[in-house]
Amino acid sequence: MSDGKRGSLSVVGLGPGAVAQMTARAREVIAAAEIVIGYKTYLRLVADLLTGKEVIASPMRAELERCAEACRLAMAGRRVVLVSSGDAGIYGMAGPLLEMLLHAGWQPDGGVRFDVVPGVTALSACAALVGAPLTHDFCAISLSDLLTPWPRIEKRLEAAAAADFVTALYNPRSGRRTWQIERARSVFLRHRAPATPVALVTAAYRETQAVILTTLATMDVASLNMQSTVLIGNQRTFVRAGLMITPRGYTDKYDLDDHLVAGDHADPDAIAGADSSSSSSSSSGSETPSAS
Amino acid sequence: MSDGKRGSLSVVGLGPGAVAQMTARAREVIAAAEIVIGYKTYLRLVADLLTGKEVIASPMRAELERCAEACRLAMAGRRVVLVSSGDAGIYGMAGPLLEMLLHAGWQPDGGVRFDVVPGVTALSACAALVGAPLTHDFCAISLSDLLTPWPRIEKRLEAAAAADFVTALYNPRSGRRTWQIERARSVFLRHRAPATPVALVTAAYRETQAVILTTLATMDVASLNMQSTVLIGNQRTFVRAGLMITPRGYTDKYDLDDHLVAGDHADPDAIAGADSSSSSSSSSGSETPSAS
Numbered sequence: 001m002s003d004g005k006r007g008s009l010s011v012v013g014l015g016p017g018a019v020a021q022m023t024a025r026a027r028e029v030i031a032a033a034e035i036v037i038g039y040k041t042y043l044r045l046v047a048d049l050l051t052g053k054e055v056i057a058s059p060m061r062a063e064l065e066r067c068a069e070a071c072r073l074a075m076a077g078r079r080v081v082l083v084s085s086g087d088a089g090i091y092g093m094a095g096p097l098l099e100m101l102l103h104a105g106w107q108p109d110g111g112v113r114f115d116v117v118p119g120v121t122a123l124s125a126c127a128a129l130v131g132a133p134l135t136h137d138f139c140a141i142s143l144s145d146l147l148t149p150w151p152r153i154e155k156r157l158e159a160a161a162a163a164d165f166v167t168a169l170y171n172p173r174s175g176r177r178t179w180q181i182e183r184a185r186s187v188f189l190r191h192r193a194p195a196t197p198v199a200l201v202t203a204a205y206r207e208t209q210a211v212i213l214t215t216l217a218t219m220d221v222a223s224l225n226m227q228s229t230v231l232i233g234n235q236r237t238f239v240r241a242g243l244m245i246t247p248r249g250y251t252d253k254y255d256l257d258d259h260l261v262a263g264d265h266a267d268p269d270a271i272a273g274a275d276s277s278s279s280s281s282s283s284s285g286s287e288t289p290s291a292s
Numbered sequence: 293m294s295d296g297k298r299g300s301l302s303v304v305g306l307g308p309g310a311v312a313q314m315t316a317r318a319r320e321v322i323a324a325a326e327i328v329i330g331y332k333t334y335l336r337l338v339a340d341l342l343t344g345k346e347v348i349a350s351p352m353r354a355e356l357e358r359c360a361e362a363c364r365l366a367m368a369g370r371r372v373v374l375v376s377s378g379d380a381g382i383y384g385m386a387g388p389l390l391e392m393l394l395h396a397g398w399q400p401d402g403g404v405r406f407d408v409v410p411g412v413t414a415l416s417a418c419a420a421l422v423g424a425p426l427t428h429d430f431c432a433i434s435l436s437d438l439l440t441p442w443p444r445i446e447k448r449l450e451a452a453a454a455a456d457f458v459t460a461l462y463n464p465r466s467g468r469r470t471w472q473i474e475r476a477r478s479v480f481l482r483h484r485a486p487a488t489p490v491a492l493v494t495a496a497y498r499e500t501q502a503v504i505l506t507t508l509a510t511m512d513v514a515s516l517n518m519q520s521t522v523l524i525g526n527q528r529t530f531v532r533a534g535l536m537i538t539p540r541g542y543t544d545k546y547d548l549d550d551h552l553v554a555g556d557h558a559d560p561d562a563i564a565g566a567d568s569s570s571s572s573s574s575s576s577g578s579e580t581p582s583a584s
Contacts, residue, residue, distance in 0.1 A: 013416075015315065023412060025312035087412070089419040095427030095540045108534050116420035118412050120315060120379070124305075127381040128408040135387030136440070137448050139431045139457060147541030148428070152456070156429050159455030163448045165431060242400050248387045249439030 007112045009074035010081045013088035013119025018205035038083035067100040074112045087121035123168040126201035126229045131243030133231050138166040143180040161191035169230040181221045197233040299404045301366035302373045305380035305411025310497035330375035359392040366404045379413035415460040418493035418521045423535030430458040435472040453483035461522040473513045489525040
């Protein structure tokens with residue numbers, strides 16, 4: 001119970017499910033907590049950090065209860081961490097936790113410090129296992145129609161397929177929800193070639209990991225479950241030497257041979273400016289490729 | 293030079309730009325390398341791992357040369373790491389490196405072991421700094437038209453806006469490329485309310501970090517640079533207590549008050565099944581919310 005001290009509530013993304021794929025910050029925050037709450041499978045990933053802590057391992061079906069418990073304890077002045085898989089912000093626990101926290105009247109200057117610790121999301125993890133399929137514009141779409149009406153999901157599938165986005169399908173299939181992935185396939189087949197590369201990745205970075213490179217027309221969806229992510233290539237995505245690649249466009253613009261001997265072509269936007277995080281603004285002066 | 297030993301080539305995502313946001317695996321792979329290649333700004337993030345290694349710090353403008361050098365050295369039997377910001381697979385170095393490697397005739401059973409080490413991508417990092425804007429279906433679109441014709445980019449903006457995707461804009465603006473973000477804004481204004489929440493995040497998790505919560509109509513794009521990511525909310529995204537949230541839909545379906553006292557509602561798809569990585573297939577039996 002609170003004796004005036006300020007509580008804290010952190011929702012932490014653990015990454016795809018291997019300890020090595022967690023960030024240092026995720027581990028720091030968990031190590032500093034008094035109470036760690038999460039689905040028992042995820043808590044096993046951080047078992048080494050839990051000694052001496054209050055641990056609330058909840059079953060799969062108690063997501064909202066988990067959030068409510070986390071809010072109550074933080075508001076009582078405790079240092080609470082709620083763990084989520086992948087990136088807590090992408091279809092993860094950050095959303096419902098924040099909805100709950102605001103519903104309970106949380107204010108930034110109030111008694112509870114709140115933060116989100118990002119992690120490696122499933123689409124990054126799955127892409128890394130098959131090559132480089134996400135090097136161009138992409139969408140993430142969940143096929144779960146439990147909280148989202150199917151027509152809205154299908155509209156997004158249609159838009160993603162028509163505008164040639166590489167597409168990551170989260171929650172593609174479960175024991176009871178089996179037709180949605182077939183509908184998604186048929187939507188994409190209206191806009192993309194049957195031979196469009198598709199990666200089916202299940203349990204990325206776990207012992208039971210399964211990676212299948214297939215195509216839109218031939219993919220066997222029966223192997224998919226709640227641990228699966230489906231990556232559908234765009235019109236230019238190809239598979240070579242067992243790798244799935246969406247070309248960024250260099251080969252249209254540059255002769256790679258120049259580079260294998262030497263050369264210096266600039267593309268700060270596409271690469272250094274890349275994952276947005278990086279590149280200095282000085283790079284803005286170098287957007288025009290230099291002649292080789 | 294190779295004396296028969298097998299080279300290796302890893303492209304490693306360093307995350308948004310703070311050491312704490314790197315994964316343990318990223319650091320392990322760099323520590324095990326003989327040669328580390330990257331843009332000098334990123335190499336500073338792993339300076340503690342570089343002692344005794346051959347370090348090739350290249351300027352911003354030499355992305356393809358950096359890839360070619362990495363390929364040459366790995367093919368000569370060396371253990372090479374190429375570092376990239378964020379997630380190497382998302383607009384990062386994994387794409388051009390793989391294009392180059394395949395162009396050079398790489399085969400999986402050949403002399404070079406290749407892998408991609410994923411990291412926290414900019415959209416996850418930026419989302420974590422503003423709340424939970426990415427809890428629903430989203431798109432990532434780069435506004436760089438250096439390698440992609442603008443009409444294709446605008447078609448994707450149109451599709452993302454029309455289908456109500458939360459949208460992350462990478463490379464929104466640079467010194468020379470200033471009109472694209474305005475065009476993006478006007479595309480979205482055709483489909484979303486002027487008051488739609490927008491987050492402008494620059495240099496996430498760096499000393500120069502800047503986070504601005506604004507709206508589609510009022511956003512001041514002048515502050516954006518090559519280190520910025522723009523997050524545009526969907527039709528349901530709201531800002532409250534200084535946080536940007538895209539509701540997942542619980543409040544439509546459940547009474548959160550039930551949970552703040554007690555309760556157990558199931559939504560394995562939306563949450564536990566969440567970031568795809570997790571949840572056991574047993575969860576498939578619990579998709580129908582239990583009555584409270």
